[in-house]
Amino acid sequence: MSKKFNFFKEAIATAKTSGTLVPSSRFLADRMLKGIDFEATNLIVELGPGDGAITKHLLQRIGPNTTIICFEINENFYNELQKIEHPQLVVLMESAENIESEIEKYGFEKADYIVSSLPLSIIPKEISMNILNTSHQVLKDDGKYIQFQYSLNYLKKLKDVFGKDNVKVQFEAINIPPAFVYQCSKN
Numbered sequence: 001m002s003k004k005f006n007f008f009k010e011a012i013a014t015a016k017t018s019g020t021l022v023p024s025s026r027f028l029a030d031r032m033l034k035g036i037d038f039e040a041t042n043l044i045v046e047l048g049p050g051d052g053a054i055t056k057h058l059l060q061r062i063g064p065n066t067t068i069i070c071f072e073i074n075e076n077f078y079n080e081l082q083k084i085e086h087p088q089l090v091v092l093m094e095s096a097e098n099i100e101s102e103i104e105k106y107g108f109e110k111a112d113y114i115v116s117s118l119p120l121s122i123i124p125k126e127i128s129m130n131i132l133n134t135s136h137q138v139l140k141d142d143g144k145y146i147q148f149q150y151s152l153n154y155l156k157k158l159k160d161v162f163g164k165d166n167v168k169v170q171f172e173a174i175n176i177p178p179a180f181v182y183q184c185s186k187n
């Protein structure tokens with residue numbers, strides 16, 4: 001029997017890139033995914049899936065024509081995600097900085113939605129800004145970037161990238177720790 005994966009242990013060992021100690025709750029996952037039109041979606045990109053706390057909710061909701069491409073840099077999380085083995089799920093051990101070139105390899109030019117759990121405030125600023133600008137660029141015109149964070153640190157930077165009126169902030173209390181959800185529309 002395979003050993004149960006210990007998220008807490010992995011998160012402690014890689015605190016500088018994981019940015020949390022426990023996986024997201026189903027309440028946070030629901031809030032993140034509420035604004036997605038699952039009927040009319042070709043490509044959803046997930047950034048920082050960890051061991052799949054949000055990925056599994058995405059998989060439960062997608063239609064038959066949707067592909068999910070995940071970007072995860074942690075090898076142990078990547079190995080856990082590989083075990084999901086869903087025909088519509090592509091798991092890459094790649095930094096979110098490479099969205100554009102990687103989705104092209106799978107025949108996509110643009111994404112409908114980008115769902116991100118990246119710990120923006122602990123990633124070096126140059127990298128996090130590169131990821132936000134690239135995300136904006138690869139989204140379809142009616143696409144959305146959905147991000148959770150435990151603070152409001154990145155609100156201004158998200159508004160700089162997506163436009164002041166295009167960023168809506170929500171709050172989810174039933175999560176450890178409670179989290180802010182940013183729904184950013186491209187237009």
Ligand SMILES: C[S@@+](CC[C@H](N)C(=O)[O-])C[C@H]1O[C@@H](n2cnc3c(N)ncnc32)[C@H](O)[C@@H]1O
Binds near residue numbers: 050052096
């Ligand atoms: C806060 S955890 C979120 C895990 C999971 N999505 C959840 O909600 O429970 C953040 C994840 O982002 C990943 N990560 C950090 N920097 C990254 C990068 N540049 N590209 C892709 N993943 C990254 C970490 O390895 C970690 O798995």
